[in-house]
Amino acid sequence: MNKPQSLRAQLLSKLTLPLVVVVLLDAGASYFVAMHYTDQAYDRWLLDSAKSLAQEVHAQQNHVTFELPPIAVEVFRWDDVDKTFFKVESQVEGFMAGDDDLPSPAINTLASNEPFFSNGEIEGHEVRIVSVLTTPTPSSEHVLVSVAETLNKRRSMMTEILLAVVLPQFLLLFITGFHVWTGVNRGLRPLNDLAAHLAQRSARDFNPILDADVPLEVRSLTHTINDLLQRLGSTLITQQRFIENAAHQLRTPLAGLKLQAERALGADNPEAMKSALGHIKNAADRVAHLSTQLLVLARSESVSQSVPEFKTIDLVKLARESCMDWVSRALDRNIELGFDAPAVAVMVAGDEILLRELLSNLLDNAICYGNPGGHISVIIQAVPHAALIVEDDGPGISAIEQEKIFERFYRIQGSRGEGCGLGLAIVKEIADLHAARVRVVSGGRDRRGTRFEIAFSTGES
Known part of the structure; x- marks a missing residue:
C-alpha cells in the first residue's frame, strides 16, 4: 500500500530541488573558471621566468653557454610556498644546467616561437612545466629552457576563489530555502484552518462553509465540499423521512396482528377464531410485502452507489x-x-x-x-x-x-x-x-x- 505523501513535502521538494541543482551547477562552473584563470595567471609567471633564463643563453665560438651565478640561482629558486625547478639543455651538448630529472619535451618537436605547457612530476611533487626554445644566433644550435613549479599557490588561490564565490551562493540557498519554507506553510494555512473548522463541526451540521476569506485556489475545494454537504443533508433528510414512513407503515399491520391475536386467544368458538386468524394472515401478508419492498429499495440503492x-x-x-x-x-x-x-x-x-x-x-x-x-x-x-x-x-x-x-x-x-x-x-x-x-x-x-x-x-x- 502506497504511503500518503505530504503536500508540504511535495511543494518543498519541487521548489528547492531545482534551486539546489542550479547552485551545484554554478559551483561546478565556478570551480572550472577559477582553475582556468588561476592556471592562466601562474602560467604567465612561469613563462616570464623561462624567458628570463633564456636570456642567459649565449653563443661563443660555435657552441652555446649558459652562465648563472649561484646567488642568482638561489634567488630564482627561492619561494616560501612552492618549489621551483629549471633545466637548460641544448640540441647538441644535451643537459647544460639545472635539474636533470625535470621532464621536458624533445627539442625537435617544438616550434621556436611557441611556449609548451605540460604537467609532470619531480621528486614526488606534482609540477606545472613550461618549455621555451631559444636560439642565441641564427647559426647556433637550439637550446631548450624548462621551468617548473609545484601547485601549492595555485590550489590555495583556487580555494580562496571558490570560497568567495560558493559560500555566498550557499548562504543565498539557505535564505531562499527559509523563505520557501515559510511561504509554503503560509500558503497551506487556509487548508489547515479549513480542516480544523471541519473537525469541530457536528456530524449533523450540513450548513455551507463560509469562504469569504478563503483564497481563490481553495474556493473550488470549499464549493465542492459545500455541494457534498448539501447532497448529504438532502440524503439524510430523505433517509429520516423514509425511516419514519416505514415505521408508520409497519406499525399499522403489526398493531392489527396484535389485536387479532388477542381476539383469537379470547374467542369462544371456532368461527370467531377462524375470522381472527384470517385477519392475522392478511396483516402478516402486508408486513411481508412491505419488508420485501423495503429490501428491494435497499438493494437498488446499494447498487446505485457502486458501479x-x-x-x-x-x-x-x-x-x-x-x-x-x-x-x-x-x-x-x-x-x-x-x-x-x-x-x-x-x-x-x-x-x-x-x-x-x-x-x-x-x-x-x-x-x-x-x-x-x-x-x-x-x-x-x-x-x-x-x-x-x-x-x-x-x-x-x-x-x-x-x-x-x-x-x-x-x-x-x-x-x-x-x-x-x-x-x-x-x-x-x-x-x-x-x-x-x-x-x-x-x-x-x-x-x-x-x-x-x-x-x-x-x-x-
Whole structure:
C-alpha cells in the first residue's frame, strides 16, 4: 500500500530541488573558471621566468653557454610556498644546467616561437612545466629552457576563489530555502484552518462553509465540499423521512396482528377464531410485502452507489416468466393477463433480479387497483428501442397525481387496495438505475386505463 505523501513535502521538494541543482551547477562552473584563470595567471609567471633564463643563453665560438651565478640561482629558486625547478639543455651538448630529472619535451618537436605547457612530476611533487626554445644566433644550435613549479599557490588561490564565490551562493540557498519554507506553510494555512473548522463541526451540521476569506485556489475545494454537504443533508433528510414512513407503515399491520391475536386467544368458538386468524394472515401478508419492498429499495440503492455490474438479459424471456408467476393472482381477481412480445429476443443490459422486481411491482399495482373482470397487457417492444409496457383498463390516474405517484409511501387519496405506496417508487428507482425512461399515459377515449412504459435507451434488439 502506497504511503500518503505530504503536500508540504511535495511543494518543498519541487521548489528547492531545482534551486539546489542550479547552485551545484554554478559551483561546478565556478570551480572550472577559477582553475582556468588561476592556471592562466601562474602560467604567465612561469613563462616570464623561462624567458628570463633564456636570456642567459649565449653563443661563443660555435657552441652555446649558459652562465648563472649561484646567488642568482638561489634567488630564482627561492619561494616560501612552492618549489621551483629549471633545466637548460641544448640540441647538441644535451643537459647544460639545472635539474636533470625535470621532464621536458624533445627539442625537435617544438616550434621556436611557441611556449609548451605540460604537467609532470619531480621528486614526488606534482609540477606545472613550461618549455621555451631559444636560439642565441641564427647559426647556433637550439637550446631548450624548462621551468617548473609545484601547485601549492595555485590550489590555495583556487580555494580562496571558490570560497568567495560558493559560500555566498550557499548562504543565498539557505535564505531562499527559509523563505520557501515559510511561504509554503503560509500558503497551506487556509487548508489547515479549513480542516480544523471541519473537525469541530457536528456530524449533523450540513450548513455551507463560509469562504469569504478563503483564497481563490481553495474556493473550488470549499464549493465542492459545500455541494457534498448539501447532497448529504438532502440524503439524510430523505433517509429520516423514509425511516419514519416505514415505521408508520409497519406499525399499522403489526398493531392489527396484535389485536387479532388477542381476539383469537379470547374467542369462544371456532368461527370467531377462524375470522381472527384470517385477519392475522392478511396483516402478516402486508408486513411481508412491505419488508420485501423495503429490501428491494435497499438493494437498488446499494447498487446505485457502486458501479453496476449489469449482464445482457433477454427482456422477452424475463417478462414471460414473471407473467407466469402472476397468472394465478390475476385469476383470483377475475382479471385477464395478456402477453405480447416479438418472436426474437430483445436484449438489454441490467440486473435480472431488479428488473423482475420492477415488472412484479407494475403487475401488482395493476392487479391491486384494476377492475375485477378487467384486462392487463404486458407488451415487449424491440423498435425503435427496447421497451417494457404494462397497461390496464382500471380507473386511471389524473395528470396531477402522475407527478406524485413515484414518491415513496405516496398513495392516491380514496384509492382502493391496501398498498403501502412503495411499488411505483421501486419502479422509478430501478428504471433510473438502468438509465431507462418511465412514461405514464392514463385515460384514453373513455378516460380509463393506465399505461406504464419503461424505455431502455441502452437496449438492443
